[in-house]
Amino acid sequence: KAEADNDTDDGDRKIGGVRVSSPGRVVYPDAKLTKSAVAEHYATVADRMLSHAADRPLSLLRCPDGISGECFFQKHAGKGFPGGVRTLTLREKDGEAAEYMYVSSPEGLIGAAQMGTLEFHLWGARRDRIDRPDRMIFDLDPDESLSFADVKRAAEDVRDGLETCGLDCAPMVTGGKGVHVIVPLRRVSSWDTVKVFAKTFATVLSDRHPDRYIATMSKAKRKGKVFIDWLRNERGATAVAPYSLRARPGAAVAVPVTWEELDTLDRADGFHVGDMEGRLAAPCPLDTPKARGIGTEIVAALEDWSKR
Ligand code: ATP
Ligand code: MN
Ligand code: MN
Numbered sequence: 001k002a003e004a005d006n007d008t009d010d011g012d013r014k015i016g017g018v019r020v021s022s023p024g025r026v027v028y029p030d031a032k033l034t035k036s037a038v039a040e041h042y043a044t045v046a047d048r049m050l051s052h053a054a055d056r057p058l059s060l061l062r063c064p065d066g067i068s069g070e071c072f073f074q075k076h077a078g079k080g081f082p083g084g085v086r087t088l089t090l091r092e093k094d095g096e097a098a099e100y101m102y103v104s105s106p107e108g109l110i111g112a113a114q115m116g117t118l119e120f121h122l123w124g125a126r127r128d129r130i131d132r133p134d135r136m137i138f139d140l141d142p143d144e145s146l147s148f149a150d151v152k153r154a155a156e157d158v159r160d161g162l163e164t165c166g167l168d169c170a171p172m173v174t175g176g177k178g179v180h181v182i183v184p185l186r187r188v189s190s191w192d193t194v195k196v197f198a199k200t201f202a203t204v205l206s207d208r209h210p211d212r213y214i215a216t217m218s219k220a221k222r223k224g225k226v227f228i229d230w231l232r233n234e235r236g237a238t239a240v241a242p243y244s245l246r247a248r249p250g251a252a253v254a255v256p257v258t259w260e261e262l263d264t265l266d267r268a269d270g271f272h273v274g275d276m277e278g279r280l281a282a283p284c285p286l287d288t289p290k291a292r293g294i295g296t297e298i299v300a301a302l303e304d305w306s307k308r
Pocket of ligand 2: 140179
């Protein structure tokens, strides 16, 4: 069989040209996904995923023994990664230099999977202009008591408010419980500008609907509400990458959807590796001409105004 051609003498497998060790190791016991299935997922979605994930500093959620073993977030570069996982030097908050990771090729994604990576988490800026974010994210986190319908309503309220401000956006179901509303930005504004705008926007929405929304992290006050998490919009903060697997039972994938499609969904963790071919056959909802940040942007408008 064709797959056998990729088996090496020592039991490793070549996937997308990258050597994957322990390919048969079960990573998701319930969903019965192996390490090679994870690597193959990233090989399948590589081009689409890289259109969003390439050349951004990233954090990796690694689970070398699968999701029932110990998992850890890795934000700094480490030893033993295949060559496709590249490094860049960035300044930390305290001014110290530190080595971060980025990928810009399928080999990078698959190489990270070889190192036990299940989830990819992205900065909101690309490495050639690290101090000018190119996206803003509202991460909608529902309290446990809420239904997915409540999350969808929150996403639509965020969309409507952003639209009023002249900003286009698209939703992504996270593969977990919530939705990320993603706003593409022209790279003109600073982290401070984007963060303050995001905080103000989230606060206005929670002031307007205090029974439904909260814009502060407090878990105690979140009862029965959706937390509009605007804190993804800081230098150094991350959000899960489009088309990333999640390291949770069920092996769901984070998937951008259209607003029309979101309306038909009943959960945020309903997409799996087997759905990817179908998703790739249609354009990415995050990549429509309308979503490319054309038009008036309030953040840019604020900056233009501040320069007068
Ligand atoms: P859900 O829809 O279930 O909330 P999520 O990916 O939005 O899924 P959150 O807990 O809301 O999960 O986290 C939002 C983002 O913040 C994550 O995608 C991740 O990039 C980042 N994040 C959360 N926790 C950590 C952590 N411990 N270390 C690093 N980054 C984190
Ligand atoms: Mn969330
Ligand atoms: Mn959150």
